[in-house]
Amino acid sequence: MDAWSWLLQGFATVFQPENLLLALIGCVLGMLVGVLPGFGPAAATSLLLPITFTLGPTAAIIVLAAIFYGSAYGGTITAVLLNVPGEASSVATTLDGYKMARQGRGGQALAIAAVGSFIGALVGLLGFVLAVPLSQFALAFGPPEFFALTIFGLALVAGLGGRSIVKALIAGAIGLVVGFVGIDYISGVPRYTFGMPELLDGINLIPVIMGLFGISELLVSIERRSKSPQPIKVSTIWPTKTDFRRSALPIARGSIIGFFMGLLPGSPGAATSFTSYVVERKLSKHPEQFGKGAIEGVAGPETANNSLSISGMIPLFTLGIPTSATMAIMMGAFTVNGLIPGPLLFEDHPDVAWAIIASMFVGNVILLILNLPLAKVWIAFLRIPYPMIFAFVLGFMVIGAYTIENSAFNIYVMLIAGLIGYGLRKIDVPLAPIALTIVLAPIMEQALRTSLTISRGDPSILVRNPLTTVLLLASLAAIALFAWRGIRDTRRQSASRRAAAATIDRAINHKEHAK
């Protein structure tokens, strides 16, 4: 069967009432996540991981994917009405979206963002369908290629995740260490179990991820006194003809920018929407209107971040390499259900893979409906006090962790991971590389050990093939580049700190002289 007939069959699966309901639930949850500042898609998908056990793989991934792309829609609402980005990727939207809301055009900003998001997502999906045959190419990959590919993905995610490459790489190594615990599947030797029988099967990755992303994010949220926000009132929703005309090209360009940037590991949501924003300002006939409520400044970035939210899944589905924390969590959902994302997914379980892709088409239609006629419902939701929502989510996570194996042990694992994640956030250690290596650890270790077994210990097997050589060299180059950038930024920071100190000194001297 070719791709299109599989896709049709996928639609048949999605239109079963049960799956349709799950897509709807995922979209609604994604919207809520988007609307809540300080609660991102990684935390939300981790929150629902335990439930995916009982749902089965197709249904589980449909829900998780819907949360991921749904959150890209929801982030807009707070950006426009509160000047607070619900997600990092909607930071660019606050620049003009909030100004539009203050001019009484908040409804139009939201509507254009919804339309742009929908088109961006469709472009992303089309690209997804066209990219699937490329996964055939990855079928020929052996262990050395997979090892090189995971190293490459890790190098880029580490470099783009934070400003310090040292901290990011350490984060990656910590994730690997978590993966060591348990019986080594090749030799049968238990490693790092400290005599605890609970650890023989390894640390369950679900509570670890729930803790690192969910609990730590909630702790950051409850530690501060958030004041309840007052959203700007919205009257009309429907944009004018001029609005549509001015937005058409930014939406088209945003779709393309978002699609290609989404393919990069590190899925830089904020960077993508800013790229689109800058491009629109450069190409605009009235760049002076940007920052003062130009609709192009909402249309472009919002489209780009939704196109990215779809194309960001392509590397996971076709190569089996997660490119962001949320994708790593999705990979976890695949593996706990006994499926391995990557080229073999389309060979062995095409029904699952295509049903998920079809669900994204349906999900985006649902989101368009949720965002155009029902926009005011979400605005009403903004009035629920945040602490109450956080308490609710915390309770849900605890019972979720318990039900994974009906044991309190996983609650403790989640809590410890949460505290570690909280601490690491405070000292700017990025968490995305940890999520990546936690799920990739077994694949990386197996790929490396199998490669060396094949070559009888000769490490040159890792660079014998041009592809692996290029990937490993590119990884080295990326790490060197990010390290250089870090050194440069550190110098600048200390220079500006010295300058600030000098200014203060001068001011104090001046005051004393004046006396």
Place this chain on the structure above:
Amino acid sequence: MTYETIPPDETHPVSNRTYKLANLATAIAVTVIGIALVFTGLGYGLWDTDRPGPGFFPFGVGVVLMLLGAIWIWQSATNNLLREGESSTPDRRGWRHMVLAIAAIIFFAMTVELLGFVIAFSAMLLVLFWLVAELRWWRAIIAATVMTAFVWVVFQVLLSVPLPTSSIIFLESWGI
């Protein structure tokens, strides 16, 4: 003014000195873990007769962690750290909320098998809604009751995941 944005959260920025010390402590911990991995890796065996042994990968990761940890220690000691934004510490109320939330979770984990889901969960939620989210007590009771019922329906009825009942016979006979 009708167009006011959210007032900024009250935060207590971490001083550069505290930030540096926290970095240094973590860097040392990471380096120690690296060293431990190297030695345990050697213990598990780097090489079987014809292939890498169970200690091979931990050993390699240990070496990498040791090197990176050493760089991080150097960066912290010489003030070559890059700060991203302003990390902040909670104020007193923030600390109280965090400690209470963690205590409530530990209470649930310790008592769920003894008291059963219904009692342990609603007790935890009561603390979360009343003391952490600072709802008024009667609202907290309503919220905790409604959410316990909601979670029970989702897991027990919709997902058919059994939730634990109390191991105290008196309570179990009531079905909770």
